[in-house]
Amino acid sequence: MSVLHEPQSRPVTDAVLHLDxxxxxYRTRGGRIVALDGVDLSVPRGVIQGVIGFxxxxxxxxxxxxxxLERPDEGRVRIGGVDLARLLGRELREARRGIGTIYQGxxxxxxxxxxxxxxxxxxxxxxxxSQRSERALxxxxxxxxxxxxxxYPAQLSGGQRQRVAIAxxxxxxxxxxxxxxxxxxxxxxxxxxxxxxxxxxxxxLKLTVLLITHELPAVQAICERVAVLDAGKVVEExxxxxxFDDPRSDAARRLLQGSV
Amino acid sequence: xxxxxxxxxxLLVNATFETLGMVGAATAFSVLLGLAVGVLLIxxxxxxxxxxxxxxxxxxxxxxxxxxxxxxxxxVAIIPFTRWLVGTSIGTVAATVPLVVAxxxxxxxxxxxxxxxxxxxxxxxxxxxxxxxxQVVTKVYLPEAVPALLRAATTTAxxxxxxxxxxxxxxxxxxxxxxxxxxxxxxxxxxxxxTVIILVIIVQLIQFSGEFLAxxxxxx
Numbered sequence: 001m002s003v004l005h006e007p008q009s010r011p012v013t014d015a016v017l018h019l020d021x022x023x024x025x026y027r028t029r030g031g032r033i034v035a036l037d038g039v040d041l042s043v044p045r046g047v048i049q050g051v052i053g054f055x056x057x058x059x060x061x062x063x064x065x066x067x068x069l070e071r072p073d074e075g076r077v078r079i080g081g082v083d084l085a086r087l088l089g090r091e092l093r094e095a096r097r098g099i100g101t102i103y104q105g106x107x108x109x110x111x112x113x114x115x116x117x118x119x120x121x122x123x124x125x126x127x128x129x130s131q132r133s134e135r136a137l138x139x140x141x142x143x144x145x146x147x148x149x150x151x152y153p154a155q156l157s158g159g160q161r162q163r164v165a166i167a168x169x170x171x172x173x174x175x176x177x178x179x180x181x182x183x184x185x186x187x188x189x190x191x192x193x194x195x196x197x198x199x200x201x202x203x204x205l206k207l208t209v210l211l212i213t214h215e216l217p218a219v220q221a222i223c224e225r226v227a228v229l230d231a232g233k234v235v236e237e238x239x240x241x242x243x244f245d246d247p248r249s250d251a252a253r254r255l256l257q258g259s260v
Numbered sequence: 261x262x263x264x265x266x267x268x269x270x271l272l273v274n275a276t277f278e279t280l281g282m283v284g285a286a287t288a289f290s291v292l293l294g295l296a297v298g299v300l301l302i303x304x305x306x307x308x309x310x311x312x313x314x315x316x317x318x319x320x321x322x323x324x325x326x327x328x329x330x331x332x333x334x335x336v337a338i339i340p341f342t343r344w345l346v347g348t349s350i351g352t353v354a355a356t357v358p359l360v361v362a363x364x365x366x367x368x369x370x371x372x373x374x375x376x377x378x379x380x381x382x383x384x385x386x387x388x389x390x391x392x393x394x395q396v397v398t399k400v401y402l403p404e405a406v407p408a409l410l411r412a413a414t415t416t417a418x419x420x421x422x423x424x425x426x427x428x429x430x431x432x433x434x435x436x437x438x439x440x441x442x443x444x445x446x447x448x449x450x451x452x453x454x455t456v457i458i459l460v461i462i463v464q465l466i467q468f469s470g471e472f473l474a475x476x477x478x479x480x
Binding site: 067068069092093094096097101103105107108109110111112120121123124125152154172 | 379381382384385386387388389390391392395399400403404406479480
């Protein structure tokens with residue numbers, strides 16, 4: 001049961017990210033778990049889309065399907081018109097460069113400097129040394145870390161590490177930036193500076209940003225649209241203000257109550 | 261020192277070089293082969309990026325079975341293989357073969373343990389970036405685990421020093437040979453003591469340099 005606040009007038013082709021009846025089941029010792037139970041979601045180009053939900057709602061599985069670390073059992077995950085679930089080998093690796101991801105735990109390589117971390121996706125793609133170092137320095141400068149290119153992650157603060165991770169995600173010029181609980185390890189002040197950076201990613205670089213989180217203030221601060229995930233389904237989707245002011249689904253109401 | 265004659269000194273010096281050569285060669289080969297097997301184990305394990313039940317199910321028991329065979333038995337049991345590989349089953353070169361065979365599964369498990377310390381979520385993040393399995397190994401697993409791998413190599417080299425003494429049973433030569441032939445059988449206690457001191461120094465040097473390098477290269 002999906003409650004839409006406004007009919008989606010945009011044609012599907014305009015959606016840069018398109019999830020179509022995505023189902024993912026896991027087999028565990030306790031039995032079968034349906035982590036995603038038919039997720040439908042279209043994210044238009046150049047939008048900052050939030051996805052909120054309680055833990056266990058399926059957010060992590062959604063991230064794993066979007067990064068093609070898991071293959072959906074049913075449905076399609078399309079990024080820029082390409083169905084990730086159908087690709088293998090070289091084609092999959094190339095498609096993966098179309099989506100940059102940042103994580104709660106930053107996931108930087110401790111053995112590499114900030115610049116070498118940022119250059120890594122380009123190195124994987126076979127870009128030459130001088131070209132990728134140039135791009136790494138340019139990106140580190142863009143995220144506000146000029147002068148720190150030689151620092152190792154252990155020498156940087158949490159906020160600085162997340163900036164390095166953002167620069168790394170942007171290095172191969174993706175069309176989508178996927179953010180998996182990117183502020184959960186950061187304090188309030190750092191969080192707002194990272195949120196400002198995510199807004200610049202959309203405004204200056206024209207990327208589509210998908211922010212998956214349980215932190216409602218962050219969604220309220222930067223997302224134009226928000227989807228509510230509950231029990232593996234999108235139960236509500238619409239402009240953030242509308243959903244926050246007048247939640248229609250039970251899950252959204254409970255989420256909003258919890259945050260007040 | 262000890263008032264040793266020139267002949268006895270050169271005996272000890274030669275034996276020391278024999279032991280060092282045997283340990284060095286056996287360590288180099290077993291670290292290389294063990295690294296390859298360890299990487300295969302981590303990649304094909306149920307949580308690995310190339311998870312493969314048949315391959316892991318085959319490799320893992322082979323490693324464990326080889327590890328549980330006592331070295332002195334393995335030494336004799338693989339004599340036909342040793343002879344096929346190096347043309348003889350006696351001498352320092354021949355002794356290196358069983359040393360490597362025994363050490364590879366040991367190194368493989370040490371390497372697997374070292375690579376397990378690399379955060380799996382980081383490995384997955386890099387795979388999600390479009391890395392091939394080979395790139396995950398060369399750009400994530402190995403560089404991130406350098407200190408742990410160096411410590412594994414150190415442990416291996418020291419174990420091989422110990423095992424190399426047993427390799428004397430097939431005419432492996434080296435310090436063990438001198439210790440048994442002169443020290444034990446001819447009751448030359450001073451020779452025995454000298455070989456023990458040399459062995460202690462070798463082990464200390466390996467331990468010290470391994471630890472020094474591991475610390476030097478640790479970025480955490």
